[in-house]
Amino acid sequence: MAYFGLRKLENLKIFADRGCFALLLAVIVSNVYRHYVLDATDPYKCGALLNDGQWLDSSDHGPYHIWQPPGCMFHEYTTPDIAQCMENRMILFVGDATVRHTFWSAVRKIDADWVFEEQARWDIPQGDVDFSQDGVSLKFIWDPWLNSTALHEELERFRARQILGRQIHTASSPQRSGFRNGTTSLIVIGGGMWHARHLQSGSLERFKKSVDAIVSAAYPQGLSTSSRIPPYDGDGSGDQIFFQPIIEPRYERLSPSREGSITPDKINNMNDYLQELSTKGHSVLWAQTKMTRNRPRTYGESGLHVIENVSKRIVDVVLNAHCNSHHARKESILMDRTCCMSYKPPNWIQMIGLVGFFWTLPYAAVAIARSTKLPITPEESASRIPVPLLTLLFCLGYCFLADRIQIFDKVPKQYVTEDFRIILAIVILPCLLTIKGSSTSTIGRRSSSLLANNPSFLSRKQFDEFKGWMQIFILVYGYTRSEDILDFYEVLRVFLAFYLFLFGYGHTMYFLRTDDFSLRRIVAVLLRLNLLTVLLCFAMARPYTSYYFVSLVSFWFPVIFVTLRISRHRNASFRRLLGKVLSSATLITGFVHTPGILEAVCSAIDLLFHANLNAEEWRSALGVDLYIVNIGMLAAIAHIRICAIFNMTESQRSDVHDFIHDCFGGLQVLAIVASVIILPVFWTLTRRSPDREDYDWWMPFVSWLPILSIIVLRNATSFLRSHHCAAFAWIGRRSLAFYVLSQHMWMAGDSEGLLRLFRGGDGSLAHDRWRELVVLTPILVWCACKASDASAAVNAWTLGERVAYRDEGLENGLHKRSTSEIENPSGMKSDDSRLSKDAKRRLLGIAAAVWVAGLTT
Structure with missing residues (x-):
């Protein structure tokens, strides 16, 4: 009986070995197939970050705190994170009140009291705003028509840096980062709401003209290329432009003066054009649309602006797309963010181990x-x-x-x-x-x-x-x-x-x-x-x-x-x-x-x-x-x-x-x-x-x-x-x-x-x-x-x-x-x-x- 019991146990161990090994192989093969076939166009999850995601909130967290892009770890950025990423370079926000709302949310990550005081004494509702603290500089340029001189001056400097960056592509990291110190590294642009509200006809053509001018001014190749613009350059993060789509308002909450002019057709047509821009490799924050779609509670009372939690997550989408690879290349250990990130190349020990792993599989x-x-x-x-x-x-x-x-x-x-x-x-x-x-x-x-x-x-x-x-x-x-x-x-x-x-x-x-x-x-x-x-x-x-x-x-x-x-x-x-x-x-x-x-x-x-x-x-x-x-x-x-x-005797x-x-x-x-x-x-x-x-x-x-x-x-x-x-x-x-x-x-x-x-x-x-x-x-x-x-x-x-x-x-x-x-x-x-x-x-x-x-x- 003991023999048969041991034999049964041995057979059970063999079965467990075979089953677990087969399961491990199936997991590896399925993930390799998904990465190299299904996700071949988005290997670093940049597209998933910018275009998709879902809210994971439960009763433990309250509404709209946890945003999750598919397949990667999303990081909520803090002041030290932002300062380390930007390295004395500026984040520029350009556009209408929607972009300004995003700007305020970005500043709140650094100093919420400053935002409260600034908004309380702010007497120019259509003016520019500058903020600088703890090594982080942010600026907002009021430009609802997306055609201001200030914007195009920034775009010309952006284009010059793109050309210069290509010329010194083989230079060392200190040289590459040196020419960008004090410059604008990240630009968030958004508009279209004024086009919809103030133009009874021709709103789409005017919007197209503004966007085309931005793209042709910023990128040497303009819209003539279909190649994807890389999310980062060799030292971790390059200069980038993000377009914020026109938010689809809660039409039932609009004031009477806005209700008649801001129509679904106008908003949809302009967003359709931004979608064409996405197919040509430009970064459009479609995750914003995912955050608000069919969720009335994500909007404020006006129906035009999102609540603060949503706006902060929009900022985090931008920062994850721009900064994650920069952090990964700067830090020896940083594994709490994987969206739009390229891991460091394996060192010689890791290469030996990886080759050995595939060698031991058969x-x-x-x-x-x-x-x-x-x-x-x-x-x-x-x-x-x-x-x-x-x-x-x-x-x-x-x-x-x-x-x-x-x-x-x-x-x-x-x-x-x-x-x-x-x-x-x-x-x-x-x-x-x-x-x-x-x-x-x-x-x-x-x-x-x-x-x-x-x-x-x-x-x-x-x-x-x-x-x-x-x-x-x-x-x-x-x-x-x-x-x-x-x-x-x-x-x-x-x-x-x-x-x-x-x-x-x-x-x-x-x-x-x-x-x-x-x-x-x-x-x-x-x-x-x-x-x-x-x-x-x-x-x-x-x-x-x-x-x-x-x-x-x-x-x-x-x-x-x-x-x-x-x-x-x-x-x-x-x-x-x-x-x-x-x-x-x-x-x-x-x-x-x-x-x-x-x-x-x-x-x-x-x-x-x-x-x-x-x-x-x-x-x-x-x-x-x-x-x-x-x-x-x-x-x-x-x-x-x-x-x-x-253990002692009584006498001891x-x-x-x-x-x-x-x-x-x-x-x-x-x-x-x-x-x-x-x-x-x-x-x-x-x-x-x-x-x-x-x-x-x-x-x-x-x-x-x-x-x-x-x-x-x-x-x-x-x-x-x-x-x-x-x-x-x-x-x-x-x-x-x-x-x-x-x-x-x-x-x-x-x-x-x-x-x-x-x-x-x-x-x-x-x-x-x-x-x-x-x-x-x-x-x-x-x-x-x-x-x-x-x-x-x-x-x-x-x-x-x-x-x-x-x-x-x-x-x-x-x-x-x-x-x-x-x-x-x-x-x-x-x-x-x-x-x-x-x-x-x-x-x-x-x-x-x-x-x-x-x-x-």
Whole structure:
């Protein structure tokens, strides 16, 4: 029976491998076809941005705040964004009152008070307006007939810059940008309403004449070419002209004097002519028409002007079209906007990875078709190391394909309260069906105490289970954009602190149980923590610290090691061990909060490795969880001490030991009662925090309260200690792979947005995004599993081992050689704790390769 059970499980794994791989291939092929065939005329989504889109508003946001062009991430521009894009160049608005309304909305993005004051004292309703602040200059020229001298002077200068730009096309970027400083880079032109209102006949001909004059004055080729005008030049953004279409008014709201002259025929005829202009490659903001069509609430009382929210989104359309590629080429990491954007060309490492990905595709297909395992498991021979390396290359290549080129559509996240709860429930409820008893359950039932002599207290499976359900929360939190909700952020911070607590607890248990402070142990842990993450950093051209938690635990492991390694012979003394942990906490506090120290360290690392560390970001990241690792260490020390007390004979125990031994049952009940009280009190009090800054200030001092309460309640009875959720534990063992890969396989733009596979829909989970979840979630789970196993195999090969524990670093420092080091109190140190010469050579080679790659990319 056991044989048939294993055979059935193996067949199920083979079926899952084949199904997930076929699904991944189908996703790649369909997106490649869409990009190179269906979207061949609009590869950068410029046309989609200018011409199409939909409102994604829900009851959570109010009306008309979230505009979404199809297939790309739309960015709401702020003052620093605009200033960085324009680089001392001007944005010019020319036209009638409709364009002036757009101008006011653009200025409000920078200084809303100035607009209010200017409009209050403005006594020239048909005059020009100038604005300059924070490195941004905007100007409005009143020209409803689109034939003023000021406009044509600007157009002549625009045309001269176009000719000059072609002449120095091969010049360097400083030369190219220098000749444009102080000039107008972006012009928004709109008119036609006066033509409709004040001309009873000939309005269309007059409008055509004005538009033709503008085009012929601005572009050397005039209207004689059908080639598309590029949305940007070599340094990111060239001079551009955008035409604002004539807004179709709400005719029933027009005043009597306008109602008779502004007719649908006149408006439609002029817009039809602008449509002809679009077919010749000129930029017309047809998204404005999409925003207002069949939506009466988008108009103001006059029926001629749109409301402020709509007008701001029109400005954002212009800025996204003009600035996105400029930002992408200026910034090393900027993935929150993909409309009308060309990604940076891949560097040499990314090219190798991309070629390797397509090279591994046929190999993977053949391996899976033959029912062989794509990734070698850690238990297999290290001589087959190319197999796990190819597996990692396969996963990295897919991440690059999905999140570093335009083949896959990306859209911004949208928070909806119900979506968060629904996804969380859909994932958690099936997982709860996998609750089962642990192999040590019979031992656990014989003990009624929480800690003493109870091997199932905080066992390996409990560690993995904790990490699993916390990882699920973190994934759903990121997918649904719940970071904007303070309540969910507070839960996230407790869970991140919980990870660090487990990290400190587990490694302390390992070091004190085994006394293994070897170089091999350091290398093994840091390699498990960083292998997949560092490879992703190079593949995705991201800084190391962008994978927040990996860099955080990589900092804390050496702290734990050094704290326990110094005067290791004194670790048997409870008081001295306690003193070392408290001294470590004091030194780290000074290291983090003393001005200049962290800055010097970050500067040195940046100089040596080009790591681009931000000292203030690190200070914030370390400070918010400053003491939780030390508290985890203290919890491990207390556990070991209590276990030692229960293993003492009566003659060996002191009075304090007798009290703990005799009253432990009562202390256990007291701990459970306190935990039941602490949890609701903690959440009630922390919800009074007005913002993140206030909550983060309290976290270093109080985060341990809910963590210890959860652990105590999780181990309150022998039944709870002897059972675990297998699905949560399975995810927990691969939590690092889920964490890093989800940012590119499940989400997009380095977790700033979401991958999009299908078109249409309203952006909601129930009627739209469920399709991506159904398709992409199996791919993420499969790739995380494969990458986790492959990483463990590479680690084993590097260290010259045949067996490696398949845990990614958010782990408790326990070998797989026993069910749990906590359950192995022998304290025997491994005989094989030294690195072999081959392992040292491999490590030196890896370190040199990483250093060279960091300096050259």
